[in-house]
Amino acid sequence: MSVRTGWLALGVVTFLGALIVLTGVYSVGIGQGSLIVVGCGLLLGGVSALSRRRGVREQTGTPDPERTYHVPTPGTSLRETIGQFRQATGDYTVMSRRFVDGLRGGVVAVLTRFEGHSVEEATTQLETGEWTADKEAAAFLSESVDRPSRPLRKRLAAALDRETMFRVGIRRAGASIAVVGYGRESARSVPDSLPKYEEADEDERNSRTTTKQITGTEQSRRRSTEYWTGVGAVALFAVGLGVLAESSAVVLAGVVGVGYAGFARAFEPPVPEIDLERTLGTEEPEPGDEVDVELTVTNESGRLLPDVRLIDGVPAGLNVTDGAARVGTALRPGESVTLEYTVTARRGTHDFDPALVLTRDLSRSTEQEFYIECETTVASNPVLRPIASAVPLRATAASFSGRLQTADGGSGTTFHSVREYRRNDPLNRIDWNRHARTGELATLEFHEERAARVVVLLDTRKASYLAPTPDERHAVDRSVAAAGRTAATLLENGDTVGLAAIGPSRSTKPATSSTHDPCWLAPGAGRHHRVQFEQLLASHPQFSPVPPERETHWYGQLRTLRRRFTSETQVLLFSPLCDPESLEIAQRLEAHGHPVTVVSPDPTAERTTAQQLARVGRRIRRFDLQRAGIPVVDWGPEETIDEVFARMHAGDQR
Amino acid sequence: MNELTRQPTTLSGSVAVAGAVVAVLAAGIGSGYGLGIGFLGLATLAFGLIRGHRGAIDIGSLTIFVGVVVSGLQGESVELTVLATIGVVLAWDLGQDATDLGEQLGREAETRRLEAVHIISSILIGLVAATVGYGVYIFASDGQPVAGVVLLVLAAAFLVVALGSSHRRNNWKGRNR
Numbered sequence: 001m002s003v004r005t006g007w008l009a010l011g012v013v014t015f016l017g018a019l020i021v022l023t024g025v026y027s028v029g030i031g032q033g034s035l036i037v038v039g040c041g042l043l044l045g046g047v048s049a050l051s052r053r054r055g056v057r058e059q060t061g062t063p064d065p066e067r068t069y070h071v072p073t074p075g076t077s078l079r080e081t082i083g084q085f086r087q088a089t090g091d092y093t094v095m096s097r098r099f100v101d102g103l104r105g106g107v108v109a110v111l112t113r114f115e116g117h118s119v120e121e122a123t124t125q126l127e128t129g130e131w132t133a134d135k136e137a138a139a140f141l142s143e144s145v146d147r148p149s150r151p152l153r154k155r156l157a158a159a160l161d162r163e164t165m166f167r168v169g170i171r172r173a174g175a176s177i178a179v180v181g182y183g184r185e186s187a188r189s190v191p192d193s194l195p196k197y198e199e200a201d202e203d204e205r206n207s208r209t210t211t212k213q214i215t216g217t218e219q220s221r222r223r224s225t226e227y228w229t230g231v232g233a234v235a236l237f238a239v240g241l242g243v244l245a246e247s248s249a250v251v252l253a254g255v256v257g258v259g260y261a262g263f264a265r266a267f268e269p270p271v272p273e274i275d276l277e278r279t280l281g282t283e284e285p286e287p288g289d290e291v292d293v294e295l296t297v298t299n300e301s302g303r304l305l306p307d308v309r310l311i312d313g314v315p316a317g318l319n320v321t322d323g324a325a326r327v328g329t330a331l332r333p334g335e336s337v338t339l340e341y342t343v344t345a346r347r348g349t350h351d352f353d354p355a356l357v358l359t360r361d362l363s364r365s366t367e368q369e370f371y372i373e374c375e376t377t378v379a380s381n382p383v384l385r386p387i388a389s390a391v392p393l394r395a396t397a398a399s400f401s402g403r404l405q406t407a408d409g410g411s412g413t414t415f416h417s418v419r420e421y422r423r424n425d426p427l428n429r430i431d432w433n434r435h436a437r438t439g440e441l442a443t444l445e446f447h448e449e450r451a452a453r454v455v456v457l458l459d460t461r462k463a464s465y466l467a468p469t470p471d472e473r474h475a476v477d478r479s480v481a482a483a484g485r486t487a488a489t490l491l492e493n494g495d496t497v498g499l500a501a502i503g504p505s506r507s508t509k510p511a512t513s514s515t516h517d518p519c520w521l522a523p524g525a526g527r528h529h530r531v532q533f534e535q536l537l538a539s540h541p542q543f544s545p546v547p548p549e550r551e552t553h554w555y556g557q558l559r560t561l562r563r564r565f566t567s568e569t570q571v572l573l574f575s576p577l578c579d580p581e582s583l584e585i586a587q588r589l590e591a592h593g594h595p596v597t598v599v600s601p602d603p604t605a606e607r608t609t610a611q612q613l614a615r616v617g618r619r620i621r622r623f624d625l626q627r628a629g630i631p632v633v634d635w636g637p638e639e640t641i642d643e644v645f646a647r648m649h650a651g652d653q654r
Numbered sequence: 655m656n657e658l659t660r661q662p663t664t665l666s667g668s669v670a671v672a673g674a675v676v677a678v679l680a681a682g683i684g685s686g687y688g689l690g691i692g693f694l695g696l697a698t699l700a701f702g703l704i705r706g707h708r709g710a711i712d713i714g715s716l717t718i719f720v721g722v723v724v725s726g727l728q729g730e731s732v733e734l735t736v737l738a739t740i741g742v743v744l745a746w747d748l749g750q751d752a753t754d755l756g757e758q759l760g761r762e763a764e765t766r767r768l769e770a771v772h773i774i775s776s777i778l779i780g781l782v783a784a785t786v787g788y789g790v791y792i793f794a795s796d797g798q799p800v801a802g803v804v805l806l807v808l809a810a811a812f813l814v815v816a817l818g819s820s821h822r823r824n825n826w827k828g829r830n831r
Binding site for chain 1: 658712716719722723726727729731732735736738739740743746747750751754755757758759760762763764765767768769771772775779780782783784786787788790791805806808809810812813
């Protein structure tokens with residue numbers, strides 16, 4: 001307090017002195033010397049105060065509640081993506097060597113699978129550089145191939161380019177592998193330009209305003225914005241300079257600045273009493289529907305709020321697709337402002353977070369931060385609407401009659417074959433036409449139609465929460481939606497359907513934080529079963545739309561599941577197939593005699609070399625599964641599940 | 655998904671540029687040097703406003719102010735210098751305001767009302783301060799002793815510092831609470 005009083009006293013004394021001098025009671029003979037002293041003092045004060053401005057000016061950053069939590073895109077780490085192609089040798093190699101080894105492994109992997117070469121042929125092609133049209137990529141991966149000589153202009157351009165030769169080599173090699181890996185005849189074309197080496201790190205913005213539970217209004221911070229810091233200093237500087245140079249214009253310019261400096265300190269930020277009211281277009285939308293949100297902000301206090309900045313707490317799982325969920329305004333007492341925006345519903349139950357309110361005083365020099373709660377919930381659950389075309393199942397079946405056509409002959413509706421008559425064959429299946437024509441007895445065989453016993457198995461491990469762009473619907477979301485609709489289709493056809501998941505849960509390790517059992521619903525049919533299925537899919541924590549924090553010990557879960565399956569159970573596995581484990585899950589189930597069909601939502605992208613290689617890796621896994629006799633339904637990001645199943649039904653086994 | 659544009663808001667930004675232009679022109683009438691330095695500052699300020707760069711806004715405004723001071727030292731017109739000062743402070747203030755709003759709320763948010771309040775309050779403060787200062791100047795030029803005027807200005811400066819320390823004290827208390 002003493003400092004302030006001191007300055008205040010000094011100010012008052014000087015003012016009084018000025019009055020005395022001005023009224024002529026006492027006159028100070030002011031010389032050039034004292035003017036210079038005063039001027040220099042002011043200049044020094046100004047400079048020292050100005051230097052304080054550096055670095056103090058900051059302001060509260062705001063979160064991004066408009067966006068959803070981020071899920072990675074396959075191929076986040078180039079090292080891991082390349083590592084999946086590399087044979088584990090165990091010995092230590094330097095990183096660059098490991099990259100080259102991994103890429104060489106990748107070349108062999110794609111050549112053996114998609115070009116029909118043996119490993120030896122592939123290795124020879126790799127050494128001679130015949131495998132690709134890109135000479136530089138060939139030279140990068142093989143020491144026996146010389147780099148093509150380039151024109152001087154290109155070499156100069158390369159020297160000026162910041163990217164190193166090594167990175168360019170990796171990008172070129174990755175693109176060349178992709179040319180083979182996507183399949184040369186495939187519709188999915190390789191982009192003309194090379195993908196980037198790595199993506200610019202997107203700064204991770206927070207998608208929630210706060211994670212705290214708030215009731216009513218809660219003040220969290222009050223801070224000085226240092227908005228006007230320095231204006232006083234510059235003003236004093238100008239006054240000093242003006243006095244020195246005896247220029248009244250400059251002194252006056254300084255005086256104006258002093259006025260602003262005073263303004264900066266004159267106000268106290270008001271404590272807002274703000275009332276929020278939120279209305280939704282619908283509280284239970286279907287996933288993918290647009291929901292209109294209307295937020296009314298009312299100033300309940302009796303004072304003017306000159307500066308209110310409000311950011312609505314849009315749930316982490318929802319994306320704002322239209323309008324803005326934030327507003328900056330001034331509010332008179334009792335006045336209100338309405339904020340309108342649209343969110344796109346995603347699967348799950350979403351609670352709105354408290355809104356973040358920043359208020360400042362009129363001069364913007366002090367800022368207060370408040371959280372104001374306004375509870376609203378959007379619940380969007382998957383809808384079990386049957387798909388028009390049949391679910392691509394394997395042709396094995398349970399012993400009950402149903403609609404799944406099997407390969408076995410017997411009674412049914414679709415013609416299968418004609419065989420010799422055996423005693424006790426039913427009369428209605430004897431080919432009477434043939435008997436009339438030739439006198440021989442023959443029996444018609446039809447495809448037997450049986451009910452399938454299907455377990456819909458979802459891969460919800462952490463590694464499956466992937467999306468082509470960070471804000472897009474991730475693979476687990478798509479899987480859950482498709483699983484619901486698939487089950488509805490199967491149940492409608494009289495098949496028995498069960499539900500299971502491999503994902504984070506308690507059973508794997510008692511110490512983990514989650515407290516729920518893995519999801520298991522034994523195959524069944526009927527209305528009650530359908531309701532159970534729907535509820536589990538909507539609320540079981542394993543199907544959470546938020547990515548889990550830890551990896552899953554899937555091996556134990558898989559073993560438990562396998563014990564629960566009866567011998568004729570077939571498995572419909574929903575997995576993005578972006579890591580080797582997903583491949584192993586499918587293979588293990590198949591090996592234990594459960595026919596597996598994989599429905600694989602494609603989350604891959606090709607903005608970077610790593611993502612491109614991850615896409616190639618996924619295609620290799622798909623190929624390996626299909627080679628092992630496990631059908632894989634590839635589900636592109638643009639397609640709906642109806643289109644995919646219709647395409648499968650039409651016989652296009654891509 | 656529409657991405658937030660965390661760039662300076664347009665209304666405050668354009669008023670800031672307008673203020674800066676006024677400042678540069680007013681300074682330029684008095685002296686050629688003032689005009690040149692002012693244009694340099696104007697370019698820096700405009701760059702800062704387009705890119706949302708605080709440092710550039712600070713430096714640009716300061717440069718314009720240097721131009722204003724130079725023109726004030728050379729020129730004769732007190733009124734133009736005062737007008738130019740208001741312009742440059744306005745440019746600096748609203749430039750920062752636009753950056754703040756852009757970073758906190760983004761260009762998509764509805765902020766025009768808030769910006770209008772800021773623009774009007776800033777202009778008013780400048781006008782009031784200029785009127786008071788100009789009044790003292792007129793008063794002083796009626797043959798009042800220079801020492802008295804200097805003492806008056808010093809008194810104002812000390813009072814500002816005193817108010818400032820009280821402000822910081824409050825702030826410190828607030829943080830401790």
